[in-house]
Amino acid sequence: MTRLLYFAWVKEKVGKSAEEVVLPSDVATVAELIAWLKTRGPEFANAFEREDVIRAAIDRSHVRHDARIGAAREIAFFPPVTGG
Amino acid sequence: MIRVQHEDFDIGAEIARLTQGRRDIGAIVTFTGTVRDQSGAVDQMSIEHYPGMTESELARIEAEACARWKLQASLIVHRYGTLAPGDNIVLVVTASEHRDAAFDAARFLMDYLKSSAPFWKRESGKGGNHWVEASASDDAATASWNKKHAAE
Numbered sequence: 001m002t003r004l005l006y007f008a009w010v011k012e013k014v015g016k017s018a019e020e021v022v023l024p025s026d027v028a029t030v031a032e033l034i035a036w037l038k039t040r041g042p043e044f045a046n047a048f049e050r051e052d053v054i055r056a057a058i059d060r061s062h063v064r065h066d067a068r069i070g071a072a073r074e075i076a077f078f079p080p081v082t083g084g
Numbered sequence: 085m086i087r088v089q090h091e092d093f094d095i096g097a098e099i100a101r102l103t104q105g106r107r108d109i110g111a112i113v114t115f116t117g118t119v120r121d122q123s124g125a126v127d128q129m130s131i132e133h134y135p136g137m138t139e140s141e142l143a144r145i146e147a148e149a150c151a152r153w154k155l156q157a158s159l160i161v162h163r164y165g166t167l168a169p170g171d172n173i174v175l176v177v178t179a180s181e182h183r184d185a186a187f188d189a190a191r192f193l194m195d196y197l198k199s200s201a202p203f204w205k206r207e208s209g210k211g212g213n214h215w216v217e218a219s220a221s222d223d224a225a226t227a228s229w230n231k232k233h234a235a236e
Contacts (some may be wrong), residue, residue, distance in 0.1 A: 008132055008204035008205035009215050046162060060201060078203075078217030081161060083131070083195060083203025084117050084174050 002069075004037075006047070007078035010054065013047035023069070030056045031065040033075065048077075055080055085158070086142040086225075088133065090165040093175050102157050102177055102202065108155045113186040115176040115194055121169035125211025131164045134202035140164070149178070152192065153185040160193060192229055199226040201234045216218065 001020045011017050027033050034051050037044045048054060056063050057076040069075065085102075096113055103109055105176075119129045131137040142160050149158060157179040176193045176200065180186040 005134070007134055007202065008206070051093070057137055057202070060134075061142050062141075066128075076137070078134070078202060079204060079215065081200065081202050082205045082216045082218050083200040083201045084132070084222075 002072060003074045005074065005076040007076065009079055010047050010077050013043060015043050021046065028068055029065070030063060030067050030069065030075070031059070033069060034077075053079065086139060086146055086160045086162075086176045088142070088162050088164060089164060090133075092163070092172055095175060095177075096129065098159060098161065098175060099177060102159050103179060106156065108181065109179045110181045111183040113183070113188040113190040115174075115190050116172055116177075117174040117194075119167050119169045119171045119173060122143065125209050126169055126207045127173075128153075128207070128208035129167045129169075129173075130206045130208070131167065131207070132166045132204045133162075136203050141201045142197065144213050145200065147192060149189045149193050149194065153178075153189040155180050155189055158189065158193070160197065160207075162201065163199070164203065165212060192212065195222070195225040195229060199224040207233050 003018060003020055005018050006014045008018065023033065024036060025041050027036050034048050038048050055078050056065065058067060058069065058072045059074050095116060095122060103112065146158055146160060149155065159177040161175040167173065174184055176190050178186040178189040199222050206215060207216060
């Protein structure tokens, strides 16, 4: 199982903040994970519509969309950060 | 040191705690970020963050500053939750022997924090309810540090 987390407007659009999923075996990168998520329902298609603006983190470190998921336990998706 | 908290902070008390008993500090720089209501349309600002990653990102940024400058002490405090215009959001304190390191490190910490610490601001009020958009100038500020680093 992999824990997926969503923050800010990604969370609002998806309608949940976290879930545990079994990733399909052909999902190897963050970009492939996003493509798969978009097939899971209109809320996911909507949340990830502008996928180039979505940021990702694997096990709490920022990663690019071409990053490999490997043995990740926690993958998070969120908009560009706006702290400070 | 880094702290992520809902509670407000007292700048004087934070400096006193950071520098207590120290005789090797000659310069202290602080930066405070506050909630701004630019157009009279903001009643509240809610700040969400990613518990766990926030702390590790702030610690990473602080370690990076300590690797670049000789700092005697440093502190980052960032608030989350519901705040109002005028409220404190973030505090950065840097202490060094001479002022240049403290000034430069404080600016570096803020620039990096803005582009990588996982916080998201949502404004609500007369102007409606919306997530604050990330600013391209924040990413540019971070990129300029990377360029300086590459040139060194």
